[in-house]
Amino acid sequence: MATxxxxxxxxxxxxxxxxxxxxxxNSVDRRPDLPALxxxxxxxxxxxAEGVLVAQRMIASRFSPHAFLGxxxxxxxxxxxxxxxSLDGVPFYRAxxxxxxxxxxxxxxxxxxxxxxxxxxxxxAEAIAGSRTIAVLEGVNDHENIGSIFRNAAGLExxxxxxxxxxxxxxxxxxxxxxxGHALLVPFARFEDWPRGLTxxxxxxxxxxxxxxxxxxxxxxxxxxxxxxxxxVGAEGPxxxxxxxxxxDVRARIPMSRGTDSLNVATAAAIAFYxxxxxxxxxx
Amino acid sequence: MATxxxxxxxxxxxxxxxxxxxxxxNSVDRRPDLPALxxxxxxxxxxxAEGVLVAQRMIASRFSPHAFLGxxxxxxxxxxxxxxxSLDGVPFYRAxxxxxxxxxxxxxxxxxxxxxxxxxxxxxAEAIAGSRTIAVLEGVNDHENIGSIFRNAAGLExxxxxxxxxxxxxxxxxxxxxxxGHALLVPFARFEDWPRGLTxxxxxxxxxxxxxxxxxxxxxxxxxxxxxxxxxVGAEGPxxxxxxxxxxDVRARIPMSRGTDSLNVATAAAIAFYxxxxxxxxxx
Numbered sequence: 001m002a003t004x005x006x007x008x009x010x011x012x013x014x015x016x017x018x019x020x021x022x023x024x025x026n027s028v029d030r031r032p033d034l035p036a037l038x039x040x041x042x043x044x045x046x047x048x049a050e051g052v053l054v055a056q057r058m059i060a061s062r063f064s065p066h067a068f069l070g071x072x073x074x075x076x077x078x079x080x081x082x083x084x085x086s087l088d089g090v091p092f093y094r095a096x097x098x099x100x101x102x103x104x105x106x107x108x109x110x111x112x113x114x115x116x117x118x119x120x121x122x123x124x125a126e127a128i129a130g131s132r133t134i135a136v137l138e139g140v141n142d143h144e145n146i147g148s149i150f151r152n153a154a155g156l157e158x159x160x161x162x163x164x165x166x167x168x169x170x171x172x173x174x175x176x177x178x179x180x181g182h183a184l185l186v187p188f189a190r191f192e193d194w195p196r197g198l199t200x201x202x203x204x205x206x207x208x209x210x211x212x213x214x215x216x217x218x219x220x221x222x223x224x225x226x227x228x229x230x231x232x233v234g235a236e237g238p239x240x241x242x243x244x245x246x247x248x249d250v251r252a253r254i255p256m257s258r259g260t261d262s263l264n265v266a267t268a269a270a271i272a273f274y275x276x277x278x279x280x281x282x283x284x
Numbered sequence: 285m286a287t288x289x290x291x292x293x294x295x296x297x298x299x300x301x302x303x304x305x306x307x308x309x310n311s312v313d314r315r316p317d318l319p320a321l322x323x324x325x326x327x328x329x330x331x332x333a334e335g336v337l338v339a340q341r342m343i344a345s346r347f348s349p350h351a352f353l354g355x356x357x358x359x360x361x362x363x364x365x366x367x368x369x370s371l372d373g374v375p376f377y378r379a380x381x382x383x384x385x386x387x388x389x390x391x392x393x394x395x396x397x398x399x400x401x402x403x404x405x406x407x408x409a410e411a412i413a414g415s416r417t418i419a420v421l422e423g424v425n426d427h428e429n430i431g432s433i434f435r436n437a438a439g440l441e442x443x444x445x446x447x448x449x450x451x452x453x454x455x456x457x458x459x460x461x462x463x464x465g466h467a468l469l470v471p472f473a474r475f476e477d478w479p480r481g482l483t484x485x486x487x488x489x490x491x492x493x494x495x496x497x498x499x500x501x502x503x504x505x506x507x508x509x510x511x512x513x514x515x516x517v518g519a520e521g522p523x524x525x526x527x528x529x530x531x532x533d534v535r536a537r538i539p540m541s542r543g544t545d546s547l548n549v550a551t552a553a554a555i556a557f558y559x560x561x562x563x564x565x566x567x568x
């Protein structure tokens with residue numbers, strides 16, 4: 001039987017500073033997964049995995065956990081995953097559900113948390129290396145939508161997610177949870193220069209498809225047949241900026257879906273991903 | 285200029301019993317939209333619309349509001365909709381944001397609520413009359429998923445939603461909100477006898493398609509070409525019951541999407557709806 005690599009440490013006092021990386025998870029200004037901003041306001045910039053499944057995916061990802069906090073039952077459920085060599089000597093702080101609730105600030109159904117420091121960000125070129133299909137988001141500032149887009153990307157063979165201006169942090173706990181941990185596994189990067197950076201996608205052979213219900217858009221099914229495809233997706237309501245759409249090669253719409261509120265942004269993206277995966281199946 | 289039909293009444297005291305239909309919206313056992321159960325525990329069984337858009341759709345629906353509570357700004361935004369003859373003499377309780385927060389129990393960003401009594405439920409036959417495409421849910425007990433399914437149904441030309449065993453109340457406020465009010469507009473009904481009631485769909489000429497990632501399922505795109513189609517969708521995790529699947533005509537899967545957590549149930553349903561709408565477009 002393989003050996004658990006983590007160091008199990010019992011925590012009885014919720015004020016114990018060893019579990020500070022899990023403290024006040026819902027606090028707007030103190031939560032440990034607040035990004036570390038250049039200058040001025042600085043967060044710890046951690047990434048928090050919540051629940052057994054997401055913790056497993058964190059262990060398998062480039063976001064290597066440096067500590068866990070959880071109840072005994074979840075420690076047992078994670079036993080097979082805690083044999084990874086990368087976890088050598090990492091502390092697993094074991095606590096009762098009550099102590100855990102006092103640390104994190106609320107009762108946590110999922111019973112286990114992992115914390116990781118953020119590794120260096122990928123560049124756009126690194127994130128899209130080898131990709132056939134990617135998603136590019138602009139103005140998507142809702143964590144649940146971003147989480148859903150990562151989950152849908154993983155489920156429908158999209159290789160990377162890129163962020164333009166105005167998007168929320170994909171490494172916020174709620175986003176990672178909704179993504180089922182796929183925010184840690186699907187490569188992503190931010191454009192430094194938006195929307196001008198988009199030209200790099202064209203240079204890399206991507207057909208850039210703006211998803212829009214607007215006039216002049218062709219049906220999605222007529223747009224996805226290219227070796228490499230990038231779907232540009234804007235926020236519900238405003239949609240993509242005109243400058244971003246002008247940079248793209250083609251505008252495509254989801255037939256039947258009319259009006260600004262007809263589909264959620266993550267659902268619209270999922271349908272585009274499906275149409276792309278579908279066209280690949282049909283060719284094969 | 286058309287006349288506003290509602291009767292605007294100012295409310296200064298949060299304890300005013302005239303706004304009881306909007307009180308304690310988050311209370312587990314006192315919220316006004318708790319269904320009225322046969323015998324024993326009885327809720328008021330109201331339907332609550334939240335925000336201008338959902339209130340507009342409630343006014344346009346068979347769920348005719350009998351009262352509103354909102355701030356002055358939202359009253360102005362609803363002015364054009366409040367000219368409907370069905371609203372003759374209906375009270376619009378106007379309050380400050382602070383008074384409103386005390387009544388409902390939390391600060392409500394959307395600033396306006398409508399309340400309606402539940403009309404008699406539709407029968408399955410009534411709900412599906414004239415339908416070409418319908419969705420049938422089993423074990424979907426998450427309000428947000430049900431809300432999303434209604435929204436996706438409205439956006440992708442699905443005519444009705446039917447509920448089998450184990451589903452949550454589609455008229456709960458959170459569901460109605462996530463549906464963008466389409467839970468009030470898309471006809472729905474519950475099966476009295478599940479899954480035996482499903483045979484009525486076959487008798488009505490519907491091809492019944494079970495969505496499942498399981499072995500033996502054919503690609504979705506090969507399944508949707510029929511005059512009338514019913515998509516059977518189960519909860520994430522357990523999926524459809526074997527008895528429900530056996531009643532259906534065919535099992536279909538979304539290519540690429542493997543594993544129990546690969547797609548959210550509302551997303552999987554949206555992709556099925558899209559494939560159906562898409563095949564209609566291709567024929568035409």
